Amino acid sequence: LNARMTLDRDFRIAEIDPRIYGSFIEHLGRAVYGGIYEPGHPEADERGFRQDVLRLVRELGVPIVRYPGGNFVSGYNWEDGIGPKEARPRRLELAWRTIETNEFGTNEFMDWVKAAGAQAMMAVNLGTRGIDEARNLVEYCNHPGGTYWSDLRRKHGYEQPHNIKVWCLGNEMDGPWQIGHKTAAEYGRLAQETAKVMKWVDPTIELVSCGSSSAKMPTFPEYEAVSLDFTYDHVDYVSLHQYFGNRSGDTASYLASTLEMDHFIRTVKATCDYIKAKKRSKKTLNLSFDEWNVWFHSNEADKKIEPWSIAPPQLEDIYTFEDALLVGGMLITLLKHSDRVRMACLAQLVNVIAPIMTENGGRAWRQTIFYPFLHASKYGRGIALQPVIDSPKYDTAEFTDVPALESIAVHNPEKDELTVFALNRSLGDALTLKCAIRGFEGYGVLEHLVLEHDDLKAVNGPDGERVKPHAGGRSQMRDGLLEAELPKHSWHVIRLG
Numbered sequence: 001l002n003a004r005m006t007l008d009r010d011f012r013i014a015e016i017d018p019r020i021y022g023s024f025i026e027h028l029g030r031a032v033y034g035g036i037y038e039p040g041h042p043e044a045d046e047r048g049f050r051q052d053v054l055r056l057v058r059e060l061g062v063p064i065v066r067y068p069g070g071n072f073v074s075g076y077n078w079e080d081g082i083g084p085k086e087a088r089p090r091r092l093e094l095a096w097r098t099i100e101t102n103e104f105g106t107n108e109f110m111d112w113v114k115a116a117g118a119q120a121m122m123a124v125n126l127g128t129r130g131i132d133e134a135r136n137l138v139e140y141c142n143h144p145g146g147t148y149w150s151d152l153r154r155k156h157g158y159e160q161p162h163n164i165k166v167w168c169l170g171n172e173m174d175g176p177w178q179i180g181h182k183t184a185a186e187y188g189r190l191a192q193e194t195a196k197v198m199k200w201v202d203p204t205i206e207l208v209s210c211g212s213s214s215a216k217m218p219t220f221p222e223y224e225a226v227s228l229d230f231t232y233d234h235v236d237y238v239s240l241h242q243y244f245g246n247r248s249g250d251t252a253s254y255l256a257s258t259l260e261m262d263h264f265i266r267t268v269k270a271t272c273d274y275i276k277a278k279k280r281s282k283k284t285l286n287l288s289f290d291e292w293n294v295w296f297h298s299n300e301a302d303k304k305i306e307p308w309s310i311a312p313p314q315l316e317d318i319y320t321f322e323d324a325l326l327v328g329g330m331l332i333t334l335l336k337h338s339d340r341v342r343m344a345c346l347a348q349l350v351n352v353i354a355p356i357m358t359e360n361g362g363r364a365w366r367q368t369i370f371y372p373f374l375h376a377s378k379y380g381r382g383i384a385l386q387p388v389i390d391s392p393k394y395d396t397a398e399f400t401d402v403p404a405l406e407s408i409a410v411h412n413p414e415k416d417e418l419t420v421f422a423l424n425r426s427l428g429d430a431l432t433l434k435c436a437i438r439g440f441e442g443y444g445v446l447e448h449l450v451l452e453h454d455d456l457k458a459v460n461g462p463d464g465e466r467v468k469p470h471a472g473g474r475s476q477m478r479d480g481l482l483e484a485e486l487p488k489h490s491w492h493v494i495r496l497g
């Protein structure tokens with residue numbers, strides 16, 4: 001089958017904010033303990049940071065990492081995680097029913113995130129706590145000195161402020177599972193007052209108001225409309241969260257889930273713009289898609305975990321090849337909306353629904369989803385260009401008119417490169433892509449990376465990677481026409497320059 005596409009240098013969506021390639025580390029399962037931090041591991045440095053893991057994180061080029069939760073943050077006392085380690089309390093962690101030792105806390109995370117070459121996106125607890133604890137944390141982290149909390153940080157060995165720029169006002173406050181779950185109005189008022197005071201402590205920070213924890217929530221999008229009515233003037237972003245899973249074994253519908261994600265983003269944009277109109281505001285609110293991924297493989301195993309253990313293996317999804325295809329499609333969807341989605345976090349980064357896995361005391365390895373994320377983070381920097389696509393379509397049990405081809409292009413003027421990301425999600429048909437490329441005279445194919453596998457359920461493990469990209473994609477550029485072969489169910493990165 002043929003798929004036609006037109007790309008033009010002038011079809012600009014936006015300059016992509018690199019923070020769209022963010023990720024997430026929560027105090028959950030083995031993300032921190034046994035993941036990024038494992039004192040005594042042969043690869044651990046004197047701070048306990050696993051260098052094998054740090055190498056993989058740096059390979060992904062993650063520019064921002066959200067912390068410390070997630071559901072965890074809604075019961076967290078940040079003061080438990082600072083100061084001498086021997087004095088830190090052990091707590092019952094109610095979100096994930098474990099014991100939190102607090103051996104790792106804010107300062108350790110700031111050291112780690114720096115080592116990873118990234119910045120922090122810090123969440124405050126608006127579940128059990130509120131304005132006072134949030135403003136104290138901003139003072140502890142960002143105020144230079146001469147006050148109680150900033151001097152305490154200095155006493156803890158951090159003379160210079162951490163200068164954390166991005167802050168989340170709570171997490172998934174719309175969800176009944178959340179510690180301190182709130183109605184939209186309850187949350188809106190608390191977030192408004194917290195935001196106001198946090199910005200009084202440090203006017204340079206950016207704030208994220210909580211949106212819905214998925215498009216399927218019964219309160220979506222009313223939760224956004226009601227809470228943003230309170231927070232709109234005080235915040236810079238609203239959050240979106242979305243996870244997909246192939247629970248019914250319907251791969252055709254599963255790979256089409258990006259249509260739902262696209263609709264979710266459009267609805268949140270519209271809701272923000274409705275509040276903008278209502279307030280006669282000049283400000284346009286941006287979107288922080290700060291949790292997105294595939295999450296379902298580990299659901300049953302997680303029900304069997306003994307409560308009150310320390311860092312058990314939780315949410316350890318082992319990802320298949322088809323999951324990597326969907327992750328590629330989700331990345332394309334984020335890029336299509338890069339004018340408004342300015343930040344996003346692949347949830348999560350290590351061990352917990354993650355591209356990077358570890359063995360306690362042992363090896364670290366790349367899951368299947370590592371690769372599309374790596375490709376987008378590496379080659380998806382610059383200006384997103386809107387392709388005009390004419391693709392064969394198909395219907396699935398859950399979606400109608402699903403285009404077989406999903407694609408986006410990114411122009412990197414600094415490197416003088418154009419990258420076409422393409423997903424052929426058809427399970428039966430190869431596509432021949434014929435793409436007219438305008439405004440890039442003299443460009444030829446530099447490289448054509450492909451992620452493909454006959455077995456949709458193929459996985460990677462510590463002993464080897466069954467799913468990894470190769471550079472043998474078939475494409476050619478002639479007289480401004482790119483022609484590329486896209487085998488059934490495959491992911492492509494075609495680099496032109």
Ligand code: AHR
Nearest residue numbers: 026070071072171172347
């Ligand atoms: O990422 C795992 C969990 O998913 C987070 O803790 C929560 O915010 C979401 O429900």
